Amino acid sequence: xxxxxxxxxxxxxxxxxxxxxxxxxxxxxxxxxxxxxxxxxxxxxxxxxxxxxxxxxxxxxxxxxxxxxxxxxxxxxxxxxxxxxxxxxxxxxxxxxxxxxxxxxxxxxxxxxxxxxxxxxxxxxxxxxxxxxxxxxxxxxxxxxxxxxxxxxxxxxxxxxxxxxxxxxxxxxxxxxxxxxxxxxxxxxxxxxxxxxxxxx
Numbered sequence: 694x695x696x697x698x699x700x701x702x703x704x705x706x707x708x709x710x711x712x713x714x715x716x717x718x719x720x721x722x723x724x725x726x727x728x729x730x731x732x733x734x735x736x737x738x739x740x741x742x743x744x745x746x747x748x749x750x751x752x753x754x755x756x757x758x759x760x761x762x763x764x765x766x767x768x769x770x771x772x773x774x775x776x777x778x779x780x781x782x783x784x785x786x787x788x789x790x791x792x793x794x795x796x797x798x799x800x801x802x803x804x805x806x807x808x809x810x811x812x813x814x815x816x817x818x819x820x821x822x823x824x825x826x827x828x829x830x831x832x833x834x835x836x837x838x839x840x841x842x843x844x845x846x847x848x849x850x851x852x853x854x855x856x857x858x859x860x861x862x863x864x865x866x867x868x869x870x871x872x873x874x875x876x877x878x879x880x881x882x883x884x885x886x887x888x889x890x891x892x893x894x
Contacts, residue, residue: 694857696881697888698772700750703743703854706849707800713844721836722829723822724839725803730778730787732802732819736771740798743853743860748775748794749874754887765872773867796870797849803845806837816855817846 694702718724724804732738752761768774775795780788803822803858814837816830823830836843853861860877866871 696746696750696878699743699857699860700747701727703853704747706852706856707797710797710800710844710849713842714800717833717836717843721833723804723818723826723833724829726821726825728779728786729821730776730789731785731821733776733787733789733799734772734778734784736772736820737863738798740796740867740870741850741853741861741864742870742877744797745794745871745874746860746877748791748796748871749878751791751794752875753882758875762872762875762879764854765868765875768868771866771868772852774814774871775796796867797853798867799851801844801846805846805849807846814843814845870891887889 749758752758765774772784773789775790777790778784778785780786789799801817803818805817807817811816815839816833818830818833833843850861860874867872
């Protein structure tokens with residue numbers, strides 16, 4: 694499978710997830726607070742390189758690969774390098790600088806369920822939602838019990854592995870995952886012509 698085919702496969706998976714999240718939000722009422730970037734400001738976020746392959750491919754197609762790779766090499770921060778806080782004084786408010794190309798972890802957090810050590814599903818969401826959207830959160834927990842459609846982290850990461858096991862199996866600090874995705878695209882096209890137009894190569 695070519696890099697472009699992998700990108701399209703990941704984007705197709707994300708589109709499916711976005712639809713599932715939209716349905717879950719509608720049923721549970723859970724929502725992220727406008728302008729909140731608290732989860733993006735965490736220093737321990739891990740992701741797989743594959744979920745950032747669309748972002749890497751986008752940068753490469755825009756001629757920004759070398760520039761962004763250099764920034765990643767020089768970056769000393771543990772927080773996501775594409776997160777843009779509103780100010781240094783208030784880093785917990787801001788937005789994603791590449792929202793359309795955000796990773797799987799970014800899409801799932803707040804709207805997905807993880808399995809605990811007993812194999813039971815538990816909502817993976819932030820303290821703000823738990824404390825300020827109590828009814829919505831409780832409704833989401835009930836949805837888990839009634840087997841309603843709730844996106845599950847393990848299910849989606851397993852689907853990623855079916856696209857490219859090597860790029861999906863390792864969970865890395867988020868900036869390392871982005872860098873690994875970018876390097877995969879750059880290496881692939883080092884001796885290949887980049888696909889022209891909207892065709893697949």
